[in-house]
Amino acid sequence: MFARGFRVLRRLSLPVLALVFLAAMLPTPTTAVAASGSKYGDARLDQWSSLTTHNSYADSGALPPRNQSRSISKQLDDGVRGLMIDTYDIAYDAEGNHDVMMCHSTFKCFGTFSGGLITVVEFLKAHPEEVVTIFLENYASRATLTEAVSSVLEGENAKDLLFSPNQYDIDKRNWPRLRDMVSDNRRLVVLQDKWGEDVPVKSGDGSKEYGRLMYTWARTVETLYDYDGRPSGCASRNSNPVGQNPMPGTALTPLFTMNQFDSSVLNPEAKAPGDNGSALKNRIDKDCRPAAGRYPNYVAVNFYEKSDSGSTTPMSVVNELNRNAHVFPPHPALWTVTPNKQFIGQTYETTAPNRCMVRGEDFPDGSGGVMTQRACASPAPSSQQWTVPLPPYDSQNYYWIKAGNGYCLTVPWNLGVPPGNGMQLFWWPCESRWASDNQLWEVMPAEQYGGRRATYFINRWTGKCLTLDPATTGGKAGKVTQDVCPTR
Template identity: 30%
Template structure:
């Protein structure tokens, strides 16, 4: 009887230790299976114009949720646009969409502070940022803002020309888990601000309603790289004077981010013989973006549903415009007139 009791106790302790071991299993970007994969073998849910979420319902907005919410929901790559501050000061960078009078999301320093908070509190996450250097800013401008935000310890650098990437687990272990790519202006003075097209190509980004989703190499033109961005968002073209603007199409996003997304990803995987690394979308919380990314990664979706947007349902005709310039006012009128034709 005593032997049975001891055996039962040992079995209970063993099972408890196994359970605790399973609970303590490292997760990398939310999944244990991703830890052993190298950075270039992983698919990342990516928000197009991640900063363009304010004011709610703005015609030029590409997202409904702010960046802290995007991070919480599982977005792991972010597309940002760099502009000069409207004041002309050089101690920060402004996040704007096409023109700061069209959509101005404020200074980069605020957003980098949000990234810093998240990364401090979530040590098992690898984050990527894609910069459209719209104002041709120098790498030194970026470096000063990143340093002020306290992000320097997290910055990862990949040697140009290298095709060997570390695993997510090793990046997490080294704490070098924030990657930054810039479309133009990179130089050796700031090595962590990496030239995007040395490592990555992109599929076309100007996709209009009703057109076929492309799986061709748009940038750098005709030059394949080890990784790629699959741009997957629908825009309506609106022209005011000699300026053409892309207006996000939120009314069809359930289809765009649902069946169309899976179909586009399958098509590009077959075309390029490799999965897309960065799946870039508008209004990520609608459709099945996170489920599709999990499937591409070969893992069972963890069930973490994205945060629903609060009262920001909008159409191109009803969208709001920020700013009072004649260009912006004209854009609002043109977009409203064009909405019914898209």
């Protein structure tokens, strides 16, 4: 009665998600091919990762040595979304007129900050779903810096673009969702390290505030950048440990910058390939994720296009972080798995709260039965308890979902034709003599807005997901079906 043939699938590994109660019950998740959909899902700013360039402006010259080989414009086109810029108040002509300049110390400057900022603003205007963060190591005066930012915003007709922490009350409510920042057009995030407060940027006459240059050390944590060799460990560069969360006296999760460069070397271009390949990925997985309890939001590198590890580049590493950290909107195929082995549907907390997957009534011939949903019971009866073991044969990292009576969650055979959306599922004897694709499930971790952990389960045969049927949640016993999976 079952599909018996293996289908050869390429498998992509995914780091084990640190779920305290789920670890003993669910298998190590694997990666599925990302489907089309919202770029950010419900991720907040602190739940997204951006490739960031160190000394983003320093793309030419030998003394001091350059840190990049491509312009800021090219960096943005290539996917860089974080820029580190040093700003100085420098006289630029014989009359002593001053401007804010982008300089690698006062020894060498690379143009005006206004020019660099215009490049960023024009990019954001041309790409209305992108968000860019600028980190300023600032030596300019408050007046000249805020005037430079204000003039660019006014001249580019982008007065609403600068992020405003007060608009979102971030100290009490945490960072906003990226999709809300996009909707509000608050897509330019600027941090400065000179003044111990968020600095308003106002119109020329002072009547309107456009946004704020946020104080770096009240909003972020950051690793060292002097290593005397290959970047390693995850020590903080100041008194804020990288695992600090939230920031003291607030509800704010700090943005986390991981510096993957050594600022003391004389030839950063020669050193960058070794820093940017497998060493980068290994440091995130083995050092910084354990130390911080999360992935870095900003991965800062020199010469981002260089790597000694083939397909592993800073951009590919950041893309993988975002695939794995995708935050999902509510969806009927997302489940919470509790310590008492109940599968609770996550979507219906207000319209039909506390609905659990249930081993429903038997078929008349006693061969199995139908899958249903009911109100979750406490203590959990056997009919509401499920485990996720590996079958006794080589299932290629697909899993059973096994009922308390030892039977397996099964997609109906349907005369060998994969059924479509809405098909009610069965519980049926587990097929242990061969691979039965309609009893095999891929286990995928997920996170929802607010930090709630979830899981979705993809059937190997149909490619569809275990679903709490929305149309029948109001009844005493609704259906558990297969349907469209959440999109990443």
